[in-house]
Amino acid sequence: MAKAPVLTPRADDFPRWYQDLITKAELADNGPVRGTMVIRPYGYGLWERMQQDMDARIKETGTQNAYFPLLIPQSYLSREADHVEGFAPELAVVTHGGGKELEEPAVVRPTSEMIINASFSKWVQSYRDLPLLINQWGNVVRWELRPRLFLRTTEFLWQEGHTAHATYEEARDFAARIQHQVYADFMRNTLAMDVVLGRKTAKERFAGAINTLTLEGMMGDGKALQLGTSHELGQNFAKAFNTRFLSKEGEQELVWQTSWGSTTRMIGALVMMHGDDDGLRVPPRLAAVQAVVLAVKGDDTVLAKVREMGDRLKAVGVRVQVDDRTDLPFGRRVVDWELKGVPVRIEVGPRDLEDGTAMLARRIPGSKEPVAIDSLAGLLPAVLEDDQALLLRQSRERRESRTAEVSTVEEAVEAAASGGWARIPWAALGAEGEAELAEHAVTVRCLVAEDGSVPESEDAPGNVAVVARAY
Amino acid sequence: MAKAPVLTPRADDFPRWYQDLITKAELADNGPVRGTMVIRPYGYGLWERMQQDMDARIKETGTQNAYFPLLIPQSYLSREADHVEGFAPELAVVTHGGGKELEEPAVVRPTSEMIINASFSKWVQSYRDLPLLINQWGNVVRWELRPRLFLRTTEFLWQEGHTAHATYEEARDFAARIQHQVYADFMRNTLAMDVVLGRKTAKERFAGAINTLTLEGMMGDGKALQLGTSHELGQNFAKAFNTRFLSKEGEQELVWQTSWGSTTRMIGALVMMHGDDDGLRVPPRLAAVQAVVLAVKGDDTVLAKVREMGDRLKAVGVRVQVDDRTDLPFGRRVVDWELKGVPVRIEVGPRDLEDGTAMLARRIPGSKEPVAIDSLAGLLPAVLEDDQALLLRQSRERRESRTAEVSTVEEAVEAAASGGWARIPWAALGAEGEAELAEHAVTVRCLVAEDGSVPESEDAPGNVAVVARAY
Structure with a gap:
């Protein structure tokens, strides 16, 4: 269910x-x-x-x-x-x-x-x-x-x-x-x-x-x-x-x-x-808390272990928080950390400890797998950098896949109305086309040069207008 | 002159x-x-x-x-x-x-x-x-x-x-x-x-x-x-x-x-x-610039030396700035650093270099003496801590020497009028005495207990009122 x-x-x-x-x-x-x-x-x-x-x-x-x-x-x-x-x-x-x-x-x-x-x-x-x-x-x-x-x-x-x-x-x-x-x-x-x-x-x-x-x-x-x-x-x-x-x-x-x-x-x-349907996803380089180590249950061995793991991760430069609030339901705490978008959760329960493993839940790719506890300190810095890169890639891919190359005002309006951006030659649009777009709540977000750089002037040849609905 | x-x-x-x-x-x-x-x-x-x-x-x-x-x-x-x-x-x-x-x-x-x-x-x-x-x-x-x-x-x-x-x-x-x-x-x-x-x-x-x-x-x-x-x-x-x-x-x-x-x-x-008549004196622990290394003249050897000294002092944890603005008169720069209260000035001229010395000017005690350049990195951290301690001591001594122990409202007003504080038993002053003081623009700054700690209540026995004119 x-x-x-x-x-x-x-x-x-x-x-x-x-x-x-x-x-x-x-x-x-x-x-x-x-x-x-x-x-x-x-x-x-x-x-x-x-x-x-x-x-x-x-x-x-x-x-x-x-x-x-x-x-x-x-x-x-x-x-x-x-x-x-x-x-x-x-x-x-x-x-x-x-x-x-x-x-x-x-x-x-x-x-x-x-x-x-x-x-x-x-x-x-x-x-x-x-x-x-x-x-x-x-x-x-x-x-x-x-x-x-x-x-x-x-x-x-x-x-x-x-x-x-x-x-x-x-x-x-x-x-x-x-x-x-x-x-x-x-x-x-x-x-x-x-x-x-x-x-x-x-x-x-x-x-x-x-x-x-x-x-x-x-x-x-x-x-x-x-x-x-x-x-x-x-x-x-x-x-x-x-x-x-x-x-x-x-x-x-x-x-x-x-x-x-x-x-x-x-x-x-x-x-x-x-953000996604489970909450925020905070880029690891920005996150004040990059990893949270959660005690699944209030078992003494578990509590001692999560604190020790917290210290070990701190020692390798990970910004870590230990969640030992075992008086709160585990599921509720997981939902809260997902909402807040902390990049990595490490979940530790009594059974995991027997195997020497913990559950590594990565918020950004949305993956979850058991890993050896002893490998975490070595693993985590690279995991965080991978997730940082993935976020940037996802946002670039979204923009690229949802940007249409168009040549008329009508096409530009349509692209914007269907939830995307349009690129249109500024020479084909101009101030007049810009006024037409405005009637449809679409604006020129910016002009870029043909090679993607910043144009030296509004009228430089080859300028492309990036148009969209905007907040 | x-x-x-x-x-x-x-x-x-x-x-x-x-x-x-x-x-x-x-x-x-x-x-x-x-x-x-x-x-x-x-x-x-x-x-x-x-x-x-x-x-x-x-x-x-x-x-x-x-x-x-x-x-x-x-x-x-x-x-x-x-x-x-x-x-x-x-x-x-x-x-x-x-x-x-x-x-x-x-x-x-x-x-x-x-x-x-x-x-x-x-x-x-x-x-x-x-x-x-x-x-x-x-x-x-x-x-x-x-x-x-x-x-x-x-x-x-x-x-x-x-x-x-x-x-x-x-x-x-x-x-x-x-x-x-x-x-x-x-x-x-x-x-x-x-x-x-x-x-x-x-x-x-x-x-x-x-x-x-x-x-x-x-x-x-x-x-x-x-x-x-x-x-x-x-x-x-x-x-x-x-x-x-x-x-x-x-x-x-x-x-x-x-x-x-x-x-x-x-x-x-x-x-x-x-502050004193020459300007501010910034406590070394607060100062963004703890030491300034000044080139007295725009001589190439001097300029190279002050930069090297800057690097050496940085390496031992001193927050240092190099002043190589030799197009400005030396005296004007010195006055400016004194006004701004930078704790330590190290002045380096061509003649000093020949001796391997620099002039060490300490803003807080107001001293000035030649020191061996090679000794500076070893010396400075302790100098800054000494000057930090001196500032605190001076401010404590001022308060102690200018605080009078009094027993009447009249004496308290007189002490305040002559540029100091007074200590008076709160039992002898009370809200009524406080109102009298106010007529002379003197206020009770705070109540302290007999042993100098913070009283548990306004009416605790032995409370002493510290009274003064105030900003």
Whole structure:
């Protein structure tokens, strides 16, 4: 007899499966103010691991962390025309502080270009102060009418980088370096996520940018999700804040800037890219707990053995947790570890011990087989790396098998409607075709060059548009 | 000829010295909304090191990190009478979101008791769910009329712990464990700060608590600064949110709670406790850069040598930075490293190299002497530990020498007015004396027992009140 499913199956109702998984794996809850979320310890643990890894990569580029105020004078927002137009509908506004109405309302930051540029214009005096490379970890608020946990929330956590450079080329190269070395590399190698790196069309650009680089991932239902973005801001914000430097040649020049961000949305992507009908599958390199050693029963010999095994696995560098909660039913604990997506379970019962074996259950391939206990410490590091590679391969294969090469808007719409992506020559689509797609809730996720690289311009010959429905 | 002072001397104008130091050491700037601050990379680096150290200590107690929303429905605040009364005058209120007036305004969290209890009341069902030990790193907003960078800012960064327990005793012991093992130990051993651990009087308690433990430090001008606090909340918030659990005996019972926090104010304390007329002095265990190796001149031999020395010091575990910016005047670089308080400077010039020596300048004792280059790697770890110990000793000696034992309110006021603390028997002072002190802007910082431990109650015989002016 088949057991009752713990989650709504993905094939029945993907959005409900997503919500079920987030609740049952204890990743997050809704907060009381519409669109806000409570990130529970298990979900926050994923974010902490992401932060550590990304923070090290960001620092390797020479970028330093700093912190800028949450509250921004409302008037600042209007200094850059495109920026205010982009963000005005999403703002949360503080009108009262300390029991009084404020002379000037303050907005809760939806992003920090404006407040950071107010500092940059003071800090940058000479070419010696450049490049100025700053990152901030924090929270932002964008009022969300159709919230969904992790994907679109009124408040979310992120890192936002902001840099100023002496030349256009330096700024352009730095934005690309972040997109490749920090974001794409992290998502592929740590999160085991297949992502397509491309440039946004003019319509899809960040408000105030002259170019936006993006990473797009295909979720389990074939929709796209935008992950990290990196923007060339040109001199738009420098003009708005008069951020100038004295060049080597003795001229006062405007700086060239970038900004780039990645958010708690990556947790939602992790769920929708790697999750299955039993729950989450956490990539081993990300997992705070890579292997759990479970005592099947509360037998003294078993308990002693699982603790000893835990120590041995720790000694070879595996992040391990011992589950000796034998007052809880074994089956319930297994379901919980499957929901939480811990890559490896090692189950130890009295009968296994007699044989010197344990059951090795691998969450990612979904395999289960007895192995000699003494071989585990030697085996596990390679098992975890194999599973890491398998996750990435599965996500790449999904994208490849569900991406259609098309040549008309109609075909592109059809591909998107049937749960996939389409690739169409940008020359055949153009801004007009892009507008037609929008009528069917299909968007150009990004443009890529013929050889798969990032196009140097929107109009470079051979550009291909990757189009899809998106979260 | 004496060089012109870089900072206003402390003896001339302590508050101005503080502001000068923060600006010139590039710790922080004022933000555009009154009372907000920009934490610059060097200041934020201190915070990151504090966070890492504290986070590890917090996790050692079994506490897990999580994240709760910034925005709290205004009605939540009024559920606990003392709490709302304490925080109402400091609230920032969001009245508009997404272009519309909100049906119910939201407050920007001044602290998260209310929003966290809304979750706790859902998460806690049975005694098996207890203790529930949660910590959050984040920002809070308390409208500040007389702001001062790091000490009182409208927005600040902090960690706030929130726990729920089955019994009064467990909650009381956990609050004490945090205060001793996490806060006091961190401040003494990592920050090299002498702190007095005691309990607050009823008047000075956290809004909604039944007991508040505090750590008080004496600043360079003899005033007190409250550092970490840990609160026993009793069942006040459990009642407000009906947070109950099914006990082992099958009864529905209210949980017992604690909350505890420490903030970016610790950076201000670091400045005012360890700073001198040349700038900050960073305790070696905290310092991201413990030693800087300076090339006096841009001579090839010198440059090669300082890089080699940097590598050798790194190899013995010293956090070292090489300063080879020989296009900047040497004297200016020295002043900058002194301002920033890097514990050790090793200055290498062409003449030193001929002798095989370098100049070892120790910021904390203020000494400077030539040493054999080959001895440095062996010497430095012990030098740094000595300087760490010296800082703690200096701060303890300051407190001891500037604390008077008194027996009347008049003497206590006089001691505080002349830049020091006073100790007075609580039996001689009492709530009435406390009110008298307040007229002179003097407060009871905490009560300590006769033997220096934390009193079990406010009225325990032999309690001594530590009184002072405070930031």
